[in-house]
Amino acid sequence: MDASVIVVGAGPAGLMLAGELRLAGVDTIVLERLPERTGESRGIGFTIRTMEVFDQRGLLPRFGEIQTSEAGHFGGLPLDLAVLDAAHASARAVPQSTTETVLETWAKELGADIRRGVEVTGLAEDGEGVSVIVRNSARALRARYVVGCDGGRSTVRKLVGFDFPGTPATTELFLADLKGVDLEPRMAGQHTGGGLVMVAKLPGGIHRIIVGERGTPPRRRSGPPEFSEVADVWKRLTDIDISGAEPVWASAFSDAARQVTEYRRGRVLLSGDAAHVHLPAGGQGMNTSVQDSVNLGWKLAAVVKGTAGEALLDSYHEERHEVGRRLLVNTRAQSLLLLGREEVSPVREVLGELLDHSEVVRHLAARVSGLDIRYDVGSGRSPLLGARLPQLELTWARRRTTSTALLRAGRGVLFDLDDNATLRGRAEAWRDRVDIVTAAPVGVPDGSVLKGTSAVLVRPDGHVAWAAPGSHHDLPMALDRWFGPAR
Numbered sequence: 001m002d003a004s005v006i007v008v009g010a011g012p013a014g015l016m017l018a019g020e021l022r023l024a025g026v027d028t029i030v031l032e033r034l035p036e037r038t039g040e041s042r043g044i045g046f047t048i049r050t051m052e053v054f055d056q057r058g059l060l061p062r063f064g065e066i067q068t069s070e071a072g073h074f075g076g077l078p079l080d081l082a083v084l085d086a087a088h089a090s091a092r093a094v095p096q097s098t099t100e101t102v103l104e105t106w107a108k109e110l111g112a113d114i115r116r117g118v119e120v121t122g123l124a125e126d127g128e129g130v131s132v133i134v135r136n137s138a139r140a141l142r143a144r145y146v147v148g149c150d151g152g153r154s155t156v157r158k159l160v161g162f163d164f165p166g167t168p169a170t171t172e173l174f175l176a177d178l179k180g181v182d183l184e185p186r187m188a189g190q191h192t193g194g195g196l197v198m199v200a201k202l203p204g205g206i207h208r209i210i211v212g213e214r215g216t217p218p219r220r221r222s223g224p225p226e227f228s229e230v231a232d233v234w235k236r237l238t239d240i241d242i243s244g245a246e247p248v249w250a251s252a253f254s255d256a257a258r259q260v261t262e263y264r265r266g267r268v269l270l271s272g273d274a275a276h277v278h279l280p281a282g283g284q285g286m287n288t289s290v291q292d293s294v295n296l297g298w299k300l301a302a303v304v305k306g307t308a309g310e311a312l313l314d315s316y317h318e319e320r321h322e323v324g325r326r327l328l329v330n331t332r333a334q335s336l337l338l339l340g341r342e343e344v345s346p347v348r349e350v351l352g353e354l355l356d357h358s359e360v361v362r363h364l365a366a367r368v369s370g371l372d373i374r375y376d377v378g379s380g381r382s383p384l385l386g387a388r389l390p391q392l393e394l395t396w397a398r399r400r401t402t403s404t405a406l407l408r409a410g411r412g413v414l415f416d417l418d419d420n421a422t423l424r425g426r427a428e429a430w431r432d433r434v435d436i437v438t439a440a441p442v443g444v445p446d447g448s449v450l451k452g453t454s455a456v457l458v459r460p461d462g463h464v465a466w467a468a469p470g471s472h473h474d475l476p477m478a479l480d481r482w483f484g485p486a487r
Helices: 012-023 048-056 096-109 155-160 227-238 281-305 310-339 342-354 358-369 421-430 475-483
Strands: 003-008 028-032 067-069 071-074 077-080 090-092 113-116 120-125 130-134 141-148 172-179 186-191 195-202 206-213 246-254 257-259 268-270 393-396 399-402 412-416 434-438 455-458 464-468
Touching (some): 003 012, 028 141, 048 090, 120 155, 155 268, 172 227, 281 358, 393 434, 421 434, 421 475
Parallel strands (some): 003 028
Antiparallel strands (some): 067 090, 120 130, 130 141, 172 246, 195 206, 393 399, 455 464
């Protein structure tokens, strides 16, 4: 074997997965078709959950000063994300090129082998692994598992024959980064009589615009659109002339919404846009892609290392396919609100009225922020089960820390919040995979989901696998399910 895992694609999903695998000590090769990073900004922000995920791995300081905001939107209708009372706000104006640089540096520091200018042309699976055929090479690469993180037009998905059903594109939209122009920000996206316009200010005096004219059918393109096309549509929808601006780059995309029927087929798996494509409403695509890889990384590592069985790897599809399905539902709804014709106006008006109610705001804010994700980890009355663990302030080993900081090693953590020696003894046989932390919570407010919790088992991805009181399964059963048999 050349590596235990070969990751195809060095975008955010592939680089995050490579880092997660190396954090667990799994030898990993990343193959990228492009000879170097494009430097294009593309995705320009992080949802609250992605901020939490990056914090769990200690990555946030690498981004430098991050501009944050508690303002969000659903289909152009404003949302106050502050109602979620999370440790982080969402991030704005972080170009994807910066995200890829941070993640690639991290993955390389951990020992990932990233090879650029390598195009995958074939895959052949057998009982022991997968052969990866690359262009202009006489020898195939071998790995136990291959993960396609190669985007919406995924070669891996096509080579293996994953079903990719969904709704076809109805409208073409343009994205462009511009210099030499000064436009008023329209971060939420503005619904106009003829379509959608959005403006965001990026570092270096760059303006990001997105524009989509209702009823404009997608064109089959062999390259990016001419900037004159973008400027013409912008002028028609806003009556503002941007033709004199300097385009840094431009691209076209659509409102197509598709999702594979299975995220795993034997020894080949998919993560990120290779598994789901949709209108990039609120930047949820890149963020969901990163979170796909965080869910997959520790599971694939455990199977490769032999500490857990294939059932753990199957849970990747079970958990993330449902997340992807719900993602397509919310982005398709937003697409209708932003690009729909006049018959959608009554829906937009009624939804605007509903947003006067805090419960509705909280529901939609959690949906677009990734904080509503809850996995099936077994029954019980604790509201923590299956949800991500909110950041918990702790006193541990005579110092102040947080539950987030204690997840940075990429291992499971059993938080013993009641100094229970019996509990610790029951988990001792999993200590090679799970850190056992006896700590005292600091300042848990009344009404918090953490109030009254005496212990919580957290998976490496930050989701709660077991809690006391409130879980109907006992602790060893939960440890066995998520971390493999006792040793």
